[in-house]
Amino acid sequence: MDPATASATEPTPDTSTAPAAAKVAETVNLNGALAECRSAFPDQIAQAVARTSCVIKATDLVRPLLPFPELLDRENALRKALAEQVQARTMSLLERNIQIQKLHAQLLDEEHSRLPAAPSDASKPPAAVTQWRQSNPEGCGRLGGDAATCF
DSSP states (O other): OOHHHHHHHSOOOOOOSHHHHHHHHHHOOHHHHHHHHHHHOOOTTTTHHHHHHHHHHHHHTTGGGSSOHHHHHHHHHHHHHHHHHHHTTSSOHHHHHHHHHHHHHHHHHHHHHHGGGSOOOOSOOOHHHHHHHTSSOGGGGSTTOOSTTOO
């Protein structure tokens, strides 16, 4: 089994202790897990629901590392609803990408506005958190927006 696939499907270990959380943060490979989703479900329209389920499992790896995991939950709820519409062909893939990009930008703004109120950790965020924050840029809402950062 590919390591990226294995990490995307294994349950997230308990991160209640700082050393365990640090170890999990080091092993999360969001980009690899998302690449596996793109490879396993290449048809973004006919396989939209299955691909989205895979993406949600992959992003769940990042959830315990985020300061406000409910923001990711909101994004994934929209992602799931839009995938159903894309697969039913009641929404275009481009429109879906635009909606995800807009929500992601709003969520990042919300996270940024809430961070000063949150307890600060002077350490650099884990790579997977940075990967999620940099995902779904404005270019994803344009034709050809199936780059590695668009999911």
